[in-house]
Amino acid sequence: MxxxxxxxxxxxxxxxxxxxxxxxxLRVDDLRVRFDTPDGxxxxxxxxxxxxxxxxxxxxxxxxxxxKSVTSLAVLGLHDARRATITGEISVGGRQLVGxxxxxxxxxxxxxxxxIFQDPLSALHPYYTVGRQIAEAYRVHHPRAGKxxxxxxxVDMLGRVGIPQPARRFDQYPHEFSGGMRxxxxxxxxxxxxxxxxxxxxxxxALDVTVQAQILDLLADLQEEFHSAIILITHDLGVxxxxxxxxxxxxxxxxxxxxxxxxxxxxxxxxxxxGLLSSVPSLHGDADTDLVPIPGSPPSLxxxxxxxxxxxxxxxxxxxxxRSRTEVPVLAPAGRPGHLVACHxxxxxxxxxxxxDVAQVGVAR
Amino acid sequence: MARFLVxxxxxxxxxxxxxxxxxxxxxxxxxxxxxxxxxxxxxxPERLERVRQELGLRDPLVSQYAGYMKGIVTGRDLGSAxxxxxxxxxxxxxxxxxxxxxxxxxxxxxxxLSIVIPAAILWLLLGVGLGMVSALRRGTWLDRAxxxxxxxxxxxxxxxxxxxxxxxxxxxxxxxxVPNYTSFFDDPLRWASGLVLAWVALAFLFxxxxxRLSRAQMLETLSEDFVRTAxxxxxxxxxxxxxxxxxxxITPVVTIAGLDVGGALGGTVITETxxxxxxxxxxxxxxxxxxxxxxxxxxxxxxxxxxxxxxxxVDLLYAAIDPRVRLG
Numbered sequence: 001m002x003x004x005x006x007x008x009x010x011x012x013x014x015x016x017x018x019x020x021x022x023x024x025x026l027r028v029d030d031l032r033v034r035f036d037t038p039d040g041x042x043x044x045x046x047x048x049x050x051x052x053x054x055x056x057x058x059x060x061x062x063x064x065x066x067x068k069s070v071t072s073l074a075v076l077g078l079h080d081a082r083r084a085t086i087t088g089e090i091s092v093g094g095r096q097l098v099g100x101x102x103x104x105x106x107x108x109x110x111x112x113x114x115x116i117f118q119d120p121l122s123a124l125h126p127y128y129t130v131g132r133q134i135a136e137a138y139r140v141h142h143p144r145a146g147k148x149x150x151x152x153x154x155v156d157m158l159g160r161v162g163i164p165q166p167a168r169r170f171d172q173y174p175h176e177f178s179g180g181m182r183x184x185x186x187x188x189x190x191x192x193x194x195x196x197x198x199x200x201x202x203x204x205x206a207l208d209v210t211v212q213a214q215i216l217d218l219l220a221d222l223q224e225e226f227h228s229a230i231i232l233i234t235h236d237l238g239v240x241x242x243x244x245x246x247x248x249x250x251x252x253x254x255x256x257x258x259x260x261x262x263x264x265x266x267x268x269x270x271x272x273x274x275g276l277l278s279s280v281p282s283l284h285g286d287a288d289t290d291l292v293p294i295p296g297s298p299p300s301l302x303x304x305x306x307x308x309x310x311x312x313x314x315x316x317x318x319x320x321x322x323r324s325r326t327e328v329p330v331l332a333p334a335g336r337p338g339h340l341v342a343c344h345x346x347x348x349x350x351x352x353x354x355x356x357d358v359a360q361v362g363v364a365r
Numbered sequence: 366m367a368r369f370l371v372x373x374x375x376x377x378x379x380x381x382x383x384x385x386x387x388x389x390x391x392x393x394x395x396x397x398x399x400x401x402x403x404x405x406x407x408x409x410p411e412r413l414e415r416v417r418q419e420l421g422l423r424d425p426l427v428s429q430y431a432g433y434m435k436g437i438v439t440g441r442d443l444g445s446a447x448x449x450x451x452x453x454x455x456x457x458x459x460x461x462x463x464x465x466x467x468x469x470x471x472x473x474x475x476x477x478l479s480i481v482i483p484a485a486i487l488w489l490l491l492g493v494g495l496g497m498v499s500a501l502r503r504g505t506w507l508d509r510a511x512x513x514x515x516x517x518x519x520x521x522x523x524x525x526x527x528x529x530x531x532x533x534x535x536x537x538x539x540x541x542x543v544p545n546y547t548s549f550f551d552d553p554l555r556w557a558s559g560l561v562l563a564w565v566a567l568a569f570l571f572x573x574x575x576x577r578l579s580r581a582q583m584l585e586t587l588s589e590d591f592v593r594t595a596x597x598x599x600x601x602x603x604x605x606x607x608x609x610x611x612x613x614x615i616t617p618v619v620t621i622a623g624l625d626v627g628g629a630l631g632g633t634v635i636t637e638t639x640x641x642x643x644x645x646x647x648x649x650x651x652x653x654x655x656x657x658x659x660x661x662x663x664x665x666x667x668x669x670x671x672x673x674x675x676x677x678x679v680d681l682l683y684a685a686i687d688p689r690v691r692l693g
Contacts (some may be wrong), residue, residue, distance in 0.1 A: 078596055082504075110599030117597075121592040127612055128685055137598040173688045189598070 002212045024051035025229045026075065026113075026197050031088035033074050040302040044070040046253040052229040052246075056197060059232045059244030059261070061276065067253035068233045072199045075231075076115055077105035082256040111141040113197040116189035119206040120182035124174040130182075131155065131170030134189045141193050157188035161218060174209075180211035184218065191222060198223075199231045204239060216243050228234060237280050241265055241302075249273050252299045252309035255331055259339035269334040269341035269350050271314045308344060316353060320344045366684070369691055373680045377673045384669040388662055389430050395658075419444045431660075433457070439578070455661030456666075461652070466663045469648060474667070476546045477644035479556065480563050480636060481629040487568035489622055492575020493615070497573030499576070500583035501606060511576060526568045534562060563640045571625060575618060582614040589607035589613065612686060618646040619682050627675025631668025 033045040045067040052058045060068045067174040073079055074086055077097060092113055097105055117123035125133060134157060135150035136313040142150070153172065158166035161184040174182055185201060190198060200219065206213035213297055220243055223230055232244055238245055240261065247264040249257040249272065268274055275294035282291075296313040311317040311324040318324075323344045334341040334350075342351065378415055379643055400416050435441055436455035443451045447458035456466035492515075499511035534541045544562055547555040586592060587610055595609040632646030645664060650662035684690045 076597055078535060078593060104600050108599070108602065115597045117590060117594060119590060123594045125591040125609055125613070126597070126689060140599050140601075173690055184424070189594075 020092070023331065024053045025093055026072070026231075027051040027089070027091040028075065029089040029091075031071060031074060031090060032086070033070050033079065033104045034085050035083055036085070037302075042301045043253050043304065045074065046251075046300055046304075048248075048255050049257070050248050050258065051336070052197070053232060054229050055223065055227050056246070057223065057230040057232055059234060059235060059240035059247045060250060061237065061240055061247060062250035063235060063298045065301060067301075068249040068250050069201055070253075071250075072115065072201055072231060075197075075199065076107075076109055076113060076142070107141075110137055110195070111193045112195055113199065114193065114195040116183075116186050116190050116198065116200040116203045118202040120179070120186040121174060123186060124182060126174055129171050129173055130177060130185045131172075134185065134192055137189050138192045153192060154188070157192050158259060161188045161191075161222070161269075162214075163188070168283070173205055179207050180214065183207060183211075183215055187215075187218065187222070194226060195228060197229045197231070199233070201233045202235070203232070205234070205236075212239070213242075219243065237276055239263065249276070252304050253301055254309060254328075255312065255340075255342065257334075257341045258331065259334075259336075263336060267336075267339075268354065268358075269339065270310075270343050271345075271353075272310050272317055274354060275313075278358060292363040308342075315357075316345060316349075317364065319349065325364065366691055368598055369684055371682070373677050377677045380672060380673050384673075385434070385666055388665045388669070389433060391662070392658055393426070401521070419447070425538075431656040446689070456663040459652075459657050459660050461655045461657040463658070466659045469660060469667045470645075470663055470667065473644050473648045475548065476642055477630060477632060477637070477646065479546065479549060480567070480633055480642065480644060481626065483557075484564040484567035484571070485566055485622070485626045485629070487576060487619075488571035491568055492572035493579045493618060495572065495576040496579025496581075497583055497606070497611065497641065500580045500587065504583065511580070515573040515576040518569050518571075521570060523566055523570055523635045524567060524639045526637070527562070530562045530566055533639070544642060546642055560642075563636050563642065566639070567629075567636055574621065578621060579618050581615065582617055583610060586614040616683060616686055619679055619686070623675040623679030623682075624672075627672040628668075628673075632664065 025049060028051065029049045031048045032043070035042040035044060048067070048071060050058060050060075058069065062068050069146055069355055070079075074084075075090055075092070075097070077100075077284075079086065082100065087097055088098060092108065096107070097108075099250070108207060124130065131151065131154050134154035135147075137151050138150045139145055145153070155166045155170050159167055163169050163184055167296070169177075169185075174185075177185060183206075187203075200217075201348075205213050216239060219230065222228075230243075234240060240346065244261050246260050247258070248255055249264065249270060249361075251272050257264055257268065257273050264273060268277060272294070275292075278292040279294060294313055299312070305325075307314050307325040307327050308314070308317070308329050314324065321362070327344070329342040329344050331340045331342045333339065335347055341350075345353070390538045400420070400422070402411055404543060415422055421432060424432075432441060436443075436451060436453070436457070438453060440451055440453035440455045443449065443455075443458050451458065451465055451467075454467055456470065458464075459466050459469060462469060495511045495515065499508040502508050531544075535543055541558055541562060542555075545559045547559055549556040581618065589610075591613075592605060592610050600609070630645075632649050634646035634650055636642070637644040637647045639652075647658065649664035649668075651657070652664060680690075
């Protein structure tokens with residue numbers, strides 16, 4: 001799939017070329033989401049672009065507050081229109097969603113695009129049976145389907161996601177399910193209408209590690225079966241390495257690095273990505289030397305640092321004089337086709353620094 | 366579910382037993398001699414003693430209590446001075462009004478029921494409706510108007526609202542008759558027109574609390590993850606708000622409603638007095654004023670029964686709303 005950067009001229013270098021050729025199901029272009037709050041304007045997403053084709057998985061990585069969840073909620077049109085201002089383009093299956101009346105977006109929601117949430121216990125309604133909630137998701141978009149049809153469809157889906165005795169489980173409440181089972185039910189609910197786009201927002205964060213792997217496997221299997229485009233939002237690079245085809249690294253509401261999993265995880269170009277890699281514990285090394293946290297904390301989205309938003313936490317910010325503090329770096333090709341990075345360091349510097357400072361440490365090794 | 370019901374009913378029975386014992390002991394704890402109320406004039410020691418015998422006040426406490434309880438369940442003979450045979454539910458004899466207490470109650474309880482039940486329906490609909498609307502239209506003029514309305518209701522007194530309503534609708538506009546009680550079964554229209562001002566006044570004051578509570582609950586629920594899930598499924602707003610959000614937001618409202626309705630059924634003194642209606646509340650107050658112990662006892666017991674019953678109903682509603690409660 002890593003085709004050459006074919007017919008694309010460089011007028012929009014922020015869209016990796018390999019996906020443009022694949023006619024992506026979802027295309028997000030220069031998405032901006034801001035919220036007016038009493039404390040000021042929160043620029044939660046500030047000019048992010050990406051695309052996902054059917055059958056492909058995009059991992060969006062970043063700390064809390066990097067804008068990854070806000071991006072996905074914007075795609076589904078779940079932001080309160082009175083509080084969020086959304087500009088840019090979101091095209092799902094050729095339909096432009098930004099500016100579309102809510103009623104029309106609603107009809108796509110759950111049918112063409114569906115979402116799996118982080119904590120299935122709070123994301124499922126505690127007062128309704130699991131089966132009823134799945135059947136309800138089916139009946140919204142199949143108004144002519146009867147109760148029995150919806151039920152058998154829901155039972156079928158529960159079985160497909162690996163829940164034993166699905167017909168009996170249909171009538172149980174979320175609190176009678178284990179954490180992993182709940183997330184499976186959540187997935188069954190998201191897939192009940194066979195959506196072309198599935199957004200999974202930290203689907204394994206609330207689960208213990210053994211269940212995590214099962215859920216990720218299940219998602220991969222179901223993707224093969226349903227051939228849907230998947231966006232996987234996570235802060236866990238291990239999860240990304242396991243299931244994603246491409247990675248978008250976000251920081252302070254902006255994309256800082258974008259490329260295939262190979263490119264971003266094997267030869268990361270942005271100091272923030274280096275920091276993420278260095279803070280993943282490895283099984284082999286010594287935690288004191290191998291586990292290097294990123295200093296400081298995520299920036300305020302109301303007062304984003306000027307220039308490169310990462311500069312206050314970046315070890316290399318001083319190397320270009322004042323540039324990091326004054327000029328916002330744009331996402332630009334970083335050597336190999338499809339690999340983009342937003343950093344003021346020169347390509348040679350990045351290569352050298354990565355080899356010298358990062359590659360020896362922890363999982364990067 | 367059956368076990369849940371049985372457990373709740375048993376604990377309700379236990380509560381009622383405790384209340385009945387405590388209120389029965391009130392006869393003996395009060396500084397007033399029960400006999401003095403029953404023999405107001407020309408009392409000589411022999412006569413007092415005779416009354417004591419007749420009332421059974423010389424019997425041991427336990428058998429007096431047993432006699433009273435037996436009277437409620439099966440009826441009992443009270444002796445000629447107290448009207449002779451007293452059928453179940455026998456609540457004793459009132460020397461003040463010179464009739465069986467159960468006759469008094471049978472006359473005044475329907476008045477209170479007729480005031481409270483329609484008023485409760487009105488204040489619940491109005492309060493929860495206003496709360497919902499202002500939560501969903503948060504920050505708009507509708508929200509502000511609803512908050513203003515509920516603040517007004519919460520800070521006014523019933524006798525003021527009642528008086529204003531009376532002046533406007535009865536004495537100035539002459540749209541309604543002077544409040545009075547007619548049995549619903551005799552003439553529903555007169556029943557309603559005689560009580561409607563009491564309903565409106567009560568509903569206005571009570572709905573304030575319900576509007577604020579359900580607004581706060583609704584706002585909290587709307588930020589819950591499962592509401593976002595409902596929207597992510599593509600459900601239309603009425604279903605998201607009605608089926609998913611409201612059901613989760615309503616539980617605290619049910620609790621407060623149970624307490625309020627249960628309490629109000631025991632008597633709404635101020636409402637009854639303001640509108641000149643003779644219900645449980647006024648009867649209780651009059652009984653206290655005249656030292657009419659059997660009537661006091663009866664009103665306290667009945668009020669307790671309503672509160673306990675309301676709590677059982679609240680528990681059942683909880684279990685119906687929240688499946689997790691049924692396990693407990």
